[in-house]
Amino acid sequence: MNTEPRSFWRDEHRLAALKALDILDTKSETAFDEITRVASETCGTPVAAVSFLEGERQWFKSQIGLSLDETSLDTSICANTIHEAKLVVIADLAEDERFESNPFVIGPPSLRFYAVARLETPDGLLLGAVCVGDVRPRPQGLTEVQASTLLALARAVMRELKLRSTNKALAENTALLNGALENVDQGIVMVDQSGDVVVCNQRAIDLLDLPAEMMRAVPKFEDVKRWQIAQGEFADADPKLVNAIRHEGNNIEASVYERRRPNGTVLEVRTNRLPNGGVVRTFADVTARRLAEDERRVAEEKLRESEQRYRLAALATSDAIYDWEFATDRLQWGESRLGQFAYEAAEAPSSGTTWLDSVHPDDRAAVEDEVRHFIVGGAGERWQGEYRWRRGDGGYAYVRDRGYLVRDPSGRPVRMIGALQDLTEARRADEALRTGEERLRLALHASNMVAWDLDLRTEHVSRSDTSVALLGLGSGPASEFTARVHPDDRHKVDLLRLSSLIDGTHAAEIRYGAPDGREIWLSIRAERQDKDRMIGITFDISDRKATEEAIWQTANHDPLTGLANRALFQTRLGDALAAADASGKGVGLLLLDLDDFKDINDTLGHAAGDRLLVETAARLMQAVGDRGTVARVGGDEFAVVLVEQPGLAAIAACAEDILTALQPCFDYEGRALSTRASIGVAAFPDHHRDPVELMKDADIALYRAKESGRSRAVVYSSAARDVMERRVSILREVRQGLEAAEFIPHYQPKVSLANGEIVGFEALARWRHPALGLLTPAYFGSVFDDRDMSAALATSMIAQVASDIGSWLEQGLACGRVAVNLSSADFSDRKLADRIVALLAAARVPTAHFEIEVTETVFLGRQTEDVAAVLNEFHEAGISIALDDFGTGFASLTHLKQFPVDHIKIDQSFVRNLETDKDDAAIVAAVVSLGRNMGMKITAEGVENAGQAERLREAGCDFGQGYFYAKPAFAERVPWMIRQASASASSPVRRIPSPRLARRRV
Template sequence: MWRVYSCLVYEHDLRFVAIAIVVCVLGSFTSAALLQRAATTGDVQRRSWVILAGIVTGISIWTTHFTAMIGYAQELDLRINVVVALVSAVSAMALSVLGWFIWSEDSRLRRMLGGAVVGVALACAHYMDMAALQVPGVVQYDAIFVVASLAGGVTLCAGAGLLLKRSTSLPLAWPSAVALGSGILCLHFIAMASMTIVRGNASAVLYGVDLGTVGSIVVFTSILIIAVALFLAYQSQNRARVATEDRKRLLKALADLQASEAHHRASIELNPQIAWLADINGGISEISPRWAELVGIPVEQAHGDGWRTPVHPDDLPDVVALWRRAVETGNGGIADTRYRVLLLDGCYRWFRARARPRRAASGEIIAWYGTLEDIDEQVRAELELRRSEERYRLAFRATNDVIWDWSYERRRTTWAGAIEEVLGYPEARDGQTEEWWIERIHPDDRDRVLRLQAAVLQSGGDQWSLEYRFRRNDGEYLSMVSRCLIVRDDNGVPVRLVGSMLNVSEQRRIENELHRAAHEDNLTKLANRRLYALRIDEAIDRANIDKSCVGLVVIDLNNFKSLNDSLGHAAGDAVLCEVADRLRASAPRGATVARLGGDEFAIILPGLTLADAREETVRDVLAGLEVTMLIDGLRMVVSVCAGAAIWPRDADTAGDLLKCADLALYAAKSEHPGAIRGFNPEMRQASEIRATMLSNARLALEDERIIPFYQPKLNLRTGMIVGFEALLRWQDNTGDIRPPASIFAAFEDVELSTRITDCMLQRIIRDCVRWRGEGVEFGRVAFNASAADFRRSDFADRVLRSISSEDLSAALFELEVTESVFIGRSTERVVRTLETLRSEGMTIALDDFGTGYASLTHLQQFPVDVLKIDKSFVSPILADAESGAVVVNAVLQMARSLRIETVAEGVETLSQAEYLRARGCDIAQGYLFGRPSPADRVPALCAASATTGYPNYLVTTP
């Protein structure tokens, strides 16, 4: 690189170097512009522009070399052979023309090859000029610089050819021009650097023409030729650009014209209206060809009265009469009707015919112009709307809903539906004011209803729904569920309220009865265990807010079992009722007295302070029990033991508080009758009992000592076994069979509870496979699932996989769930699990129905096939049928209405079975029909049922 630099700076006149660079740049950009023009013309003109570009390129190459050589070593007397120089110039131009012709072929390789040929022209021109140069001495060349000059020049020229196609849209195709000029300058000055002149005999005679003599003429002439070519290229490009713009405008105008024609043609083709012309007498004289395409009758046959042929026979008389009347009278200037027309495919469609007369200046009709428009979809929509409205009216009559429609514009409410049948207001059909509706809302509900409605209206909502009491015409208030849809204008302002009212009084009455039965002890009318749980939670929540204490007293009657056995159940019940009355009377205001079960009672004392938390407080509450009681003419003294605990001193939760109170009660009973004990920390022995239960459950699972026992379920109408309920039993270390109550704590543990369910299900499936192999018709087998099982998202899939793995049908199984599954759980997950099992054929049974919370709500929300009436409702039938009849009858009646199967649990006597059968109960189970038995006993039970049946009192004629 230093050699090139020194040659350029020290061996050249920089003025001539600058002129050479200017000539090179001007020639390169002119060549690129000419080739750019050639790329946008036709074949004939393209050849002319390519030839001109080659000539300019050759001149640029030769002139650049010649100019640079003039400025080289001016102290030497350099001369040039004119003939050889001219050959060099001609060869440069010829090879450049050839190279650009090769470049004009549309190929990447040819473009590079064409540029390379131009590079060869460059090399030939330079070295031929050097051969034509006569110097006073010997010229020596450095081979490395020669090769470098050739490689650089040819490569850059090849790159110029490649870039030219990519830059035809750029001004003067400057990337290609830069590459071409760089190639010319690179080859010349590197080649000049390769040359060394060794001076010889200074007196030697040199022939040829002095460079300075012709230099200025050659340079000037070349620059003039290049400038003229550049001007021609520039002018040609301008004309080409103008021609291109004119062509684009012409093509756009042509495209717009074609689009307009297509738009007009499409509009005509898509126009649903068929134009027609009639004379003054009403005879058709012209009609659109589209009419013939639709009906399949030639246009000529439609003239006169021929248009009537495809008209529906039922519509034709009215249409002809209207048209005749319009022709005779003018019909106010317009005739308009609709009728059905038979189309080519054999179907009738509705069309609308409209006509307007054309009148002369005198007002006389001289012709009729008309259109026929297809309105079939519109008419059918109208007919469907009428049918829909009729169905809507009939549906509301069938559902007994009261419909109302309030208009803000008229300020009146229109009533429809069952307003007369349900509420007894026939006059309301004519419309009533808003005040009329407000006056009949129960006073206790009125503010709530109006407040909710106002809030929804102001918030921009579009509907509201609530339940309130509404006065019937006879003065009775009915429970009504009202739903309202708010119609708003574009600005969001309410313009109309549309709603319905549904009478749910009977449903609420049944719910209230069930709710009362679920929360009230049947015998004593005190709060039952479930209501106790709600009240203790409420008391703790309030105490947590006002920083007070909650006392809990658990009471147990002493020797009640002996009293019951000696005097009978009636006397025992009387004692329980008397104790309940006295506890209710002596309990302080705000306290809750509950019967937890058997002879166990509890009193919740809210709002206490630690100073009040003394045994004397409990004694004051129990003082009324110390008086002698008169039961069935016998005087007796009933003594009690009581245990007390204080929240939050003794426990943090309601459950722990009850455990503490129970521990205190057990301590009191261990002392003496009538003892009252408060809880102390030493009484936490109960936790050890729970730990023992959990340990026993884990060992039983590990040793596979969880065993299902099966209790038969009988059809009360046929007396036949229709299935079994699988009940959990487990073997202890000694081999004794233990009930589930002995490991009850395990069912409160999520991990153990789910493991127990899986173990039970596997044992049940194994027993079913064995029974099926023995040909036993065992019906449906019910198994229980705990609330913990439903916390698993894959519970349904696990159950179904276990059943299908043994080639059993899910219809052979029944899943029993209690309402604890529904409380505090994800409703969506429970519903999804139950629906998945049910879709595979498994039956869903709701166990302990009536003892839980919001049972009717669960029936509406969850898929349930079977209701199991709890033993607590069946057992009172033994002593007094009426005491259990309210709930039992309500459940049976509701189940029949919902078409749900009923199963009564805990049937132990013939009278109970007969009572249930007479009132439509489907299935029963209990000790009357059989105690839970191991799986080996099931075939014998089924065989006995199939051959001899159960006792005759259960057998009826199908």
Template sequence: MAYPLPENEAERLAELHALQILNTAPSAALEGVCVLAREMLGVSSVAVSLIDRDRQWFKAKAGVDMDGTSREHSFSAWTIMSPDVMVVPDAREDPRFADNIFVTGEPFIRFYAGAPLALRAGLNIGVLCLWGPEPRTLSASETEIITHLSRIIVDQFRLHEATQRTRRELEYRRMSQGLLEMQSRELWRRQSLLAQTERLAKIGGWEFDVATERLNWSDGIYRIYGFAQSVEPDVQLALSHFPPEARQHFQKKFEAALRNRESFEIELPFVDAHGNHRLVRKSCAVEVDGDGELRAFGMLQDVTEQKEAEQRMWHMANHDALTGLPNRGLMRERLEAALRRSRRSRRYVGVLLVDLDQFKDVNDTLGHDAGDALLVEAAQRLGGCIGDVDMVARLGGDEFIVLLTRMDSPTDAMVAAQHALSALRLPFSYRRTVLSCRGSIGIAVAPEHGTDPSTLLKNADIALYRAKAAGRGVAVEYDMRMQQATEKRIQLYARVRLALKNGEFQPYYQPKVSLRSGAIVGFEALLRWRHPRRGLLGPQEFGQVFDDADLAGAIGERVLELATRDMAAWVAQGCEFGHVAINMSSSEFTRGGLPERVLTALDNSHIQPERLAIEVTETVFLGRGTEMVRHSLQSLNHAGVRIALDDFGTGYASLSHLKQFPVDRIKIDRSFVHDIEHDIDDAAIVRAVIHLGQSLGIETVAEGVETPAQAAYLRANGCDLAQGFLYSKALPASRIPALLRGWDAADVIATESAKAVDIAS
């Protein structure tokens, strides 16, 4: 990354090195300014940067871990080119910094502001720079604050410069008395500025002469203690404002520092003269002058607000904003600590992974406010089920985790899970609407199910998957067989992806026959997998892959592509096949754009929309995005595509779905057709569905017709179409033309009539 160079770069570097401040110890006063800037402007990081030939070095900082960076990757290299404050509202949008390693990586800088620092006009030796991870603009007042703080820093540099110059001049005693007086006035002015800095940063300086035990304070110390200026500095008075344990701790550190000539810094609780409890940071350095006199000096800073801000930031980073529960990161830390303790104590640790049932339906029907209220209620109920040493965390969405840290027996986890399920089952009202707060729970226990966080969480997730597959509202504990089943499912998913790539999936076509005329009026495309080793496989061998939205969508696109291609081939051969019905899963609707994909495929194959039927099960109506499903079906139906409701009567579909959605056909499930000859209940259900279709003007199609008697009964009761092994099994596309050419509709009717038996109604 290139960076600009000032025309007077040599003079600027000479100015910087003449200041003799590079690579020196941090300045408490300048760090106080950084802390002040951070608090006043609400930024995460502040630094006083000095720009050397090929690097920037931080003389002072707040909220910054590193000591500096290369000049090539510094924002300050650009700031020193400007006479005024430079602001970058969003570094990702600024071509100068979009590819900067500190923008694309840690600390992910988005906002930056920098004020050039110059002791003399045109020679910018450094920058007061502020940055944060979120885009931001500055108001005029905020810019003025930065400018004021930069002047304070420059004055500190000038004070340093003046002090250095004074020391040199005193050392060689070459300066006249008039010059010494001038330097004294300069020092007085700089000290006034230092006092201002002390006041803003809540910092004060102290000095202690070991031989005389004389203690001196700056004005900042008086302000921190809350003393009047008339109070004489006194060691015992100073120590009396620290609690006994803190006082003893400081005295031990101080005595060791005097003995070993070492510096130290310590944070201590403190009570000021008004009784306010505060937190202070006290630093101490020890030096011996030329006469062998021992002197200690340092800074005292009130860091109460700084620590409170840090604590708030820590809480925000480690807790969920909605529920106030610990988040995934903090949960993992606690889990690791619990596992370490359990290895020493030989006790058990339990992980309960909780997923709220039908939470998405609450969001979709009542809105996100209701969903948020449900999450808060669930968090409170789960929190009421655990002990003081246990923890509930929110992992995201509607997923929670309960961490049981001190179990005496592995069975305690199931007991706790049942307690949690009972608490979640209690009714919950939101704005006069009763919501379901039920959940499913997956359980994993250490050390039986794993000894590290990743394994435990993975196995709890596997158990949760089983709990939801078992009908939801239950708790399931992990066992090894679940892992095997999961691995088998993952292997199946991988093999299906390869099969899609290799073109191993093909639609087979089963005819639909008119019960009035005996003619073939259409086909249903049924998916088959031509496995290279196992032969032809039906959906019972791979149906679980439709639980994966991506695979379900890819298979759906494949069937649509091949079915429209096959229809085009039949048209080219002059075959009158009627229509072809293909099945659509919920995933194909939730992806969006289904009408466009279907109509584009028909258009590319030059097939009329009336030639295609879409079959859906009632689960499509009950899932997420009901409005999207409705819109998609209506768009397809208006274009001429027919809509069939498959497996009617086997689930939870409401009759209102026949009114709400554009349904042209209802398909009677084979489970009702199979026993209509012997089971009066099944016969009654079939009659009811047929009569319902007749009343609503909807065609009825019976699946799984295998005997002439079944066909005769269906015909006698007014069923429109039938499909099943009585007529034909599903055939590959290449055999459909021959089937159509050899079909004798009259013979079909005659054969069925001859073999039909009377079935009691």
């Protein structure tokens, strides 16, 4: 018995996972027994089980038809199969060399059929399996429903395991939460949606003085409130709060408030609604915090009062105070303010003479005369003068000096007390104001601005002297300006005034009739000064508006055709759908794709392509008219949004009008160019409302139009979307299948009708689907229309075929030429031949052993010249070219001359009735004669009996292929086929024995 997977079950992570799940050696559970029962009933088997693999044993959690709890891995069928795939089906255990001597097969319960779905964690750890068994073999295996159900039951087991783990964690978390509730410093009360108090920790009981016996009885929240009110709990609370608490029910909204309890403590109460409809309320003792905050507020108030007194005192002594005693000529300064003149206290002038020396030389004589006259002249008690006084840093400050003369009892002046006020900044401000006013005047002239001042009582506007040039108005009534504003913008002027009065400032942009008759754009900015006055500026923004318009045009229109671009188109589509909701009218969406545009670009150049696009845009604009918006949304893609349409019939009629308008050719440098297009039609409300979905509808309809022959309009249908979504789904599945290496070649032999020997094989793609089993191209053939996916699938197949051919050649087997089918999409790759030749070279396979098969549709594509070039490259490399399904397509005999065809394959539809239908016999004879005369080999497909083979041989056909000889088989069967065919020299019309028949003969 093969024990290779045994090490697979000793992984320490897997054993740790089983231990964490705590499932092994547990008692029977209903959930797992129900899964076993469903598996047995669905699959119709007497044996079913849910088992786990641990150490050296397979342990059964639940089982039907087995009389044991566990078995060793040596005898376990599961342990030796579930590593192969998610679902493994063995039709007959007795014919499988791994299990033909297994005790469960040769002994009770005498299993013959077996199917197993593996149990695995999300990260891929294999834990066990759900399996079913029967005492009879089942050649047909499981139905699709049975296979899907078995996989679903495996997922159900994993969900049960996850539920067990979750419940265990929940119990641990609950215990942790209960411990936390009893140790937090907050009181917590939780009420469920029925009003029951389901949680109340000890801290809440202590803070609220609640009776413990009442809380242990799981009371209603209403009972707790009534008890508190009865105890006078809210006697000193705000009546509004008491009323709210008295009437609040389970519909409590989130809130935070504080209340003082009868014992003097302050509680902060927070209430929050729970997602399930319940409420949680928390209580925190904030008494100490409130006392500290009250003390802090008192301290802050005292500090503010102190700071206010200090600020007033500083304002009262803002000047540098001096006291000049005449008898001693001593000058004393108030030290607190000398710093503003950059003096330290010790540096300040200390005598009248020194003080006078600090006066600017140009001002000194005048100041000295004025002070002397004031002191000795008896002109009054107060003096004031302005001059420049030297600062401690050597600079000069403009000061205002105010002196008060103090006299002794005899009236003799003894001292002067005064203050120096620094006017430097005020002088600078005045100068700056004068300079600013001059600059403003120059700026208004330079920038074509108007400054204005509106008296709201008189409606009179005072305007700067630049007003006449810009507005054609001087100062005057406000109505003169409003009369020249564009009628559609006059409401903006009214709004400007109103908003400025309310908000303090506002701005507006308006159109205005300039003095020269032009319409210009003005920007107005206004600001309220007081209830009777408003000021502002007005300036010309016409250039900016023109630039914005040009930018908008560039951002929203196609530069080549002038049509709306994709961004504007999407905006218009959204607006149209929104308007349709309100009006009840329909919206049409047409997507257009030009037919053969790439061919014109490639053959005549981009200038011709651009001319074609411009002509198409003009015709579309004329055909659509005022019914909607035309946009260019891609290289050769256009879109039309039709608005206010009465129904789908009108929208479809517009599409037909467009087809008619595009039908005539136009002349370009002596060549007739066509603007024909394919159109996809979608509409609201007939189809989707969402713009993205409506675009998908139109795109699907466009795909159907091109698929149906082009140059036509097709209306969207839900069935078309289903087909498209099915294609997309299969495309996604195939991509995943390629990544998982699920696609393999099967080989069907081509047999010489002359001597019965195998002359080659056709490699046919097969998909080993993990759930659906082995699939043919009848299931996934639509992917060959996708260029990238078709190329990926072809590359995978050819690489495997090349590897198989190399293996057969190394064994000395005459496998002949092996053919691989290529689709039309594959030929879009201009380097297709180089790529395939490289794959063959990498596998060391001579090109003489390889052949490509193409259908007649390859010759009918738009890239005929490229196809011919690629086929010639194949031919020159020594690769044979076979024309498959000959006679069923639309290719003419000209194609047999135009393309390097080496081999013709007669379609099986002509072979099927060859013995009874004279017409089919005549067609086969004609094709054989044609091929021979042109030096080509002929293969007949679909040969199913000896009579057909004999008729073909008599007609001169070279080779036969079909179920009469052999069905497609795995690569491993090919060597046996070749040896069986060459070992016999019997009649050429014979079948190749199957491997099963060969074993029986032995």
